[in-house]
Amino acid sequence: MTFVDLLFLGFSEAITPANLAFCLLGALLGTLIGVLPGIGPTATIAVLLPITFFLPPLAGIIMLSGIYYGAQYGGSTTAVLVNLPGEASAVVTTLDGYQMARQGRAGAALAVAALGSFFAGTVATFAIAVAGPTLSSFALSFGPAEYVSLMVFGLLAATILASGPVLKAIGMILIGLLLGMVGTDQATGAERLTFGAIELFDGIDFIVIAIGIFGFSEIIANLERTGSEGVKLAPLSRLWPTREDFHNSWAAVLRGTGIGTLLGLLPGGGATLASFSAYSLEKRVSKHPEKFGTGVVEGVAAPEAANNAAAQSSFIPLLTLGIPSNNMMAMMLSAFMIHGITPGPTVLTNQPEIFWGLVASMWIGNLLLVVINLPMIGLWVKLLTVPYRLLYPAILLFCCIGVYSMNNRIFDVILAAGFGLLGYAFRKAKCEPGPLLLGFVLGPLLESNLRRTLLITQGDPSIFVERPISLVMLIATVILLALMILPSFRRTREEAFQEEEA
Amino acid sequence: MARLQDTAKGDGPDLLSAGLFIGFGALGLWMSRGLDFGTLAQMGPGFLPRVVCLLLIAVGLAVGLPALKRPAQAIEAIRLRPLLVITIAVVGFAFAATHAGFVLASLWLVIAGSLADPGGKWRHVLSLAAGLTLFGALVFVYGLGVQVPLWPF
Numbered sequence: 001m002t003f004v005d006l007l008f009l010g011f012s013e014a015i016t017p018a019n020l021a022f023c024l025l026g027a028l029l030g031t032l033i034g035v036l037p038g039i040g041p042t043a044t045i046a047v048l049l050p051i052t053f054f055l056p057p058l059a060g061i062i063m064l065s066g067i068y069y070g071a072q073y074g075g076s077t078t079a080v081l082v083n084l085p086g087e088a089s090a091v092v093t094t095l096d097g098y099q100m101a102r103q104g105r106a107g108a109a110l111a112v113a114a115l116g117s118f119f120a121g122t123v124a125t126f127a128i129a130v131a132g133p134t135l136s137s138f139a140l141s142f143g144p145a146e147y148v149s150l151m152v153f154g155l156l157a158a159t160i161l162a163s164g165p166v167l168k169a170i171g172m173i174l175i176g177l178l179l180g181m182v183g184t185d186q187a188t189g190a191e192r193l194t195f196g197a198i199e200l201f202d203g204i205d206f207i208v209i210a211i212g213i214f215g216f217s218e219i220i221a222n223l224e225r226t227g228s229e230g231v232k233l234a235p236l237s238r239l240w241p242t243r244e245d246f247h248n249s250w251a252a253v254l255r256g257t258g259i260g261t262l263l264g265l266l267p268g269g270g271a272t273l274a275s276f277s278a279y280s281l282e283k284r285v286s287k288h289p290e291k292f293g294t295g296v297v298e299g300v301a302a303p304e305a306a307n308n309a310a311a312q313s314s315f316i317p318l319l320t321l322g323i324p325s326n327n328m329m330a331m332m333l334s335a336f337m338i339h340g341i342t343p344g345p346t347v348l349t350n351q352p353e354i355f356w357g358l359v360a361s362m363w364i365g366n367l368l369l370v371v372i373n374l375p376m377i378g379l380w381v382k383l384l385t386v387p388y389r390l391l392y393p394a395i396l397l398f399c400c401i402g403v404y405s406m407n408n409r410i411f412d413v414i415l416a417a418g419f420g421l422l423g424y425a426f427r428k429a430k431c432e433p434g435p436l437l438l439g440f441v442l443g444p445l446l447e448s449n450l451r452r453t454l455l456i457t458q459g460d461p462s463i464f465v466e467r468p469i470s471l472v473m474l475i476a477t478v479i480l481l482a483l484m485i486l487p488s489f490r491r492t493r494e495e496a497f498q499e500e501e502a
Numbered sequence: 503m504a505r506l507q508d509t510a511k512g513d514g515p516d517l518l519s520a521g522l523f524i525g526f527g528a529l530g531l532w533m534s535r536g537l538d539f540g541t542l543a544q545m546g547p548g549f550l551p552r553v554v555c556l557l558l559i560a561v562g563l564a565v566g567l568p569a570l571k572r573p574a575q576a577i578e579a580i581r582l583r584p585l586l587v588i589t590i591a592v593v594g595f596a597f598a599a600t601h602a603g604f605v606l607a608s609l610w611l612v613i614a615g616s617l618a619d620p621g622g623k624w625r626h627v628l629s630l631a632a633g634l635t636l637f638g639a640l641v642f643v644y645g646l647g648v649q650v651p652l653w654p655f
Contacts (some may be wrong), residue, residue, distance in 0.1 A: 027521070051646065054646050054647070113575060137598065165565075167561055167564055167565050168516075168519050168565060170561055171519065171522075171523040171558060171561040171562065171565065174523070174527075174557055174558040174561060175522075175523070175526050175555050176553050177550075177560065178526060178530050178551065178554050178555065178558065181551050181554070183548060185547035187545070187547070188538075188546065188547045190537060190538070190547035191548075192533075192534060192547055192548075192551060193530060193533045193534060193536060193551060195533070208605055216588060216589075216592065218583075219588060220584045220585050220588050220618075223581075223583075223584035223588075223618050223619055224513060224581045224584050224585075271509060274583055351576060388618070388619075389619050389621065389622050389626075390626070390630060391614070392618075392619075393611070393612040393615050393616055393627075393630055393634060394630075395632070396591070396592070396611060396612070396615045397611055397634050397638055400592060400595050400596070400599075400611060401638060401642050401648060404596070404599060404648070404650065405642065405648040405649075405650075408649040408650065409649070410596035410597060410600055413592060413593075413595065413596035413599070414592075414593055414596050416592070417589050417592040417593050417596070420588070420592070421585075421589060425518070425522060426519075426522070428515065428518060428577050428578060428580065429516075429518035429519040429522060429577075430515040430516075430519070430520050431514050431522070447550050450545070450550070451545050454542050454543055455543060455544070455546065457543075458543045459542035459543030459544075460542075461542065463537075486591070487561075
């Protein structure tokens with residue numbers, strides 16, 4: 001089949017009433033939680049994962065991805081109107097977006113953000129469609145040795161590109177790997193690390209960990225940190241940007257899209273990193289960098305385009321190689337797994353309707369999101385005034401039902417509550433929990449591929465440096481590690497993330 | 503004042519992370535003590551757990567030892583109320599769901615969970631509990647067919 005045929009197949013899948021409805025539902029939910037500060041896409045997807053079990057595979061995945069990129073649209077609304085980032089990826093949008101709102105240009109900021117995001121989403125969707133088949137045919141030549149090296153590289157690179165201290169992130173990955181080993185050993189059938197509990201013989205469910213660490217502990221942390229009152233809004237004015245706004249922002253949107261698409265591909269990359277990088281790039285190339293932070297439209301356009309592009313291009317490694325690059329993609333991986341589909345090169349050849357249907361739905365979803373966000377902005381703004389007090393009991397209930405419904409047993413709910421406590425401890429220890437999820441989903445894959453490799457070579461590890469692709473990955477890993485030890489690189493990295501904390 | 507702070511040492515959050523890492527590593531090592539290590543060609547079930555645990559302890563030491571020497575930084579204050587209330591509400595829900603049915607469990611979860619935030623009004627909490635329970639019963643139990651009894655009898 002040619003490219004056009006495949007794209008046509010995708011659209012015919014995505015446009016069925018049911019899939020269209022789930023795409024809309026995902027986009028709506030994504031906007032909703034993007035607008036509401038205190039609920040992130042990670043927690044939402046964790047809560048909804050068990051529900052997708054009841055849906056056809058494509059519909060469930062379309063909905064979950066809609067939530068992810070929808071949240072990037074919604075996050076900007078809160079950032080501009082109340083100076084609170086609805087999502088982590090919208091933190092930089094507050095800098096110039098809120099200033100624009102204070103000058104009475106809130107409408108223009110929101111419109112630029114939405115249109116920029118739509119453009120970025122379109123480009124990133126196209127990138128997936130082009131890169132998918134190419135990369136996955138390349139990945140078909142991967143043996144177990146290549147996968148081991150790729151995963152080691154992916155895990156380490158993820159710790160370096162994610163914010164926070166690298167050592168702690170490595171520690172979190174290791175804890176994730178360890179948790180992934182709980183249960184019956186795939187190869188030998190031995191019980192491992194189960195405390196003798198029968199409920200753990202099948203291992204810990206991804207959803208239990210995700211809901212515990214991202215659902216419960218996030219609720220606890222939110223209740224601790226802020227009061228649960230609603231927020232005050234900047235007034236919303238005329239929606240359409242001026243000609244000058246368009247003139248100033250189109251180049252920024254282009255640059256943001258480019259940088260976002262590229263950074264989304266990298267392990268550990270994703271929406272947040274992309275928006276920060278796009279903002280600092282924009283500041284660097286600008287003729288008037290001193291004006292940033294006072295309400296320049298480029299400061300909104302670039303990060304918003306970038307976070308949306310990255311949210312979508314981060315699907316590429318998952319869909320083509322089967323390796324999730326950040327914790328959102330780890331969630332997506334388990335959404336596929338619930339239906340017995342292992343994402344990777346074989347999906348493209350055996351179930352092309354899943355890949356192309358998802359790609360097509362992303363473009364449709366972006367279109368829906370512009371409609372949802374621009375004319376209906378007033379509705380979302382009203383939602384902002386709902387106090388957290390009324391929201392968190394609902395989230396709590398959905399979390400509990402979600403965990404319970406997987407195996408219909410109370411053990412999982414109690415285990416999730418335990419992970420909630422653990423997640424709380426991680427928060428107090430300032431450990432970012434994302435890498436743990438990554439380690440947890442990659443752990444079993446890493447172990448089985450490592451075993452297979454060494455079984456084939458009868459215990460000779462030199463295969464990892466003899467296979468060229470594997471060697472390249474390992475060299476890249478060593479270079480990354482060496483860079484981390486070099487003090488000058490560490491300083492630049494810390495500077496890069498400083499804006500995030502400021 | 504600055505004098506006083508200089509004498510105290512130890513980066514609280516980092517020490518806590520080190521403790522968590524080393525704790526997990528040690529626990530994992532202890533639990534995998536009976537598992538066969540195997541050889542590189544025939545990895546036993548205990549191979550990777552032990553390697554990972556040893557790495558974890560090493561990372562814990564690498565995070566913890568420098569943190570001992572850094573100037574003191576306290577861990578953010580822990581507020582027990584949300585922590586305890588949410589945990590107890592969830593555990594209570596788990597037991598109630600199988601023994602007392604979804605309706606009572608859900609009412610318990612929302613009402614008990616609301617106590618985590620002291621500002622709420624009872625009228626709001628009760629109507630929220632009733633609304634969410636109805637929604638949950640319709641969507642999850644009837645709609646999606648989650649296997650849970652609705653009533654205790």
